[in-house]
Amino acid sequence: MMRAGRPIRTLLLLVALAAAAGCEPVVTEYHRRSSFYRMASDVELVDEYVDANGRRVVFIEDGPLPSEQAKRDEQSRARAEAKKAERARLRSEAIRAGKPIPPEAMEPEAPKKFQAREVLDDGTVIMQALLPDHVLANTMSSLRNQQYLELWDQMVAASTKREFQAQGMDVDDFVRFCVQNRSELMMTLNRMSFGYYGGSEVIIERLPDLSVRLRFAPQIGSQFVFREVFITQERDGMKLAGIH
Numbered sequence: 174m175m176r177a178g179r180p181i182r183t184l185l186l187l188v189a190l191a192a193a194a195g196c197e198p199v200v201t202e203y204h205r206r207s208s209f210y211r212m213a214s215d216v217e218l219v220d221e222y223v224d225a226n227g228r229r230v231v232f233i234e235d236g237p238l239p240s241e242q243a244k245r246d247e248q249s250r251a252r253a254e255a256k257k258a259e260r261a262r263l264r265s266e267a268i269r270a271g272k273p274i275p276p277e278a279m280e281p282e283a284p285k286k287f288q289a290r291e292v293l294d295d296g297t298v299i300m301q302a303l304l305p306d307h308v309l310a311n312t313m314s315s316l317r318n319q320q321y322l323e324l325w326d327q328m329v330a331a332s333t334k335r336e337f338q339a340q341g342m343d344v345d346d347f348v349r350f351c352v353q354n355r356s357e358l359m360m361t362l363n364r365m366s367f368g369y370y371g372g373s374e375v376i377i378e379r380l381p382d383l384s385v386r387l388r389f390a391p392q393i394g395s396q397f398v399f400r401e402v403f404i405t406q407e408r409d410g411m412k413l414a415g416i417h
Contacts, residue, residue: 302411306369325347375389
């Protein structure tokens with residue numbers, strides 16, 4: 174077994190626990206430890222323990238010690254305050270000079286909330302998926318609204334498109350398939366979306382390549398023409414790989 178070796182740096186913090194109850198302060202000692210030791214050890218390494226003197230020893234693996242993290246947070250806050258003050262200065266100068274406020278003086282917008290499906294003012298549909306249920310919802314919406322081209326462009330996996338091409342098919346064949354099987358596809362997706370978060374009707378299998386297979390349990394599978402949905406992970410999110 175390889176031993177964890179000496180820590181690069183040790184930080185001692187005094188933490189008073191239940192002071193009102195008259196308990197003695199507990200000394201917490203932080204040690205930095207490389208994840209290499211966990212991988213190389215043939216036994217499970219502990220992340221913290223209390224030694225014979227009652228001192229709590231905590232290992233921080235591949236990360237900053239509490240004091241270092243506090244310093245980073247303080248530096249980040251200082252930078253944010255400096256940028257805020259600079260924006261205020263630029264705005265004030267522009268107003269005094271009777272000039273338009275420059276873009277660099279404007280306050281940054283809050284991070285945009287994730288939306289699986291968004292319709293822009295010009296009617297453009299933007300779809301994205303972080304989770305399998307996003308794929309189900311986007312696919313159902315596209316079929317319901319007969320937005321087959323948007324579905325193909327934004328939600329169908331690249332691997333599936335390559336399979337179509339290898340078989341001499343293209344987006345027109347995909348649209349034809351959706352039109353001909355629209356009702357049956359909607360029934361499958363609707364039932365799977367209801368059973369996704371609970372119940373025993375939908376079986377969810379997460380595969381090693383991060384893809385997901387959704388299938389109906391045997392007791393209800395015979396009720397549907399399409400019984401399985403395959404969802405794969407790509408660089409820009411989860412995609413529809415197939416419905417069988």
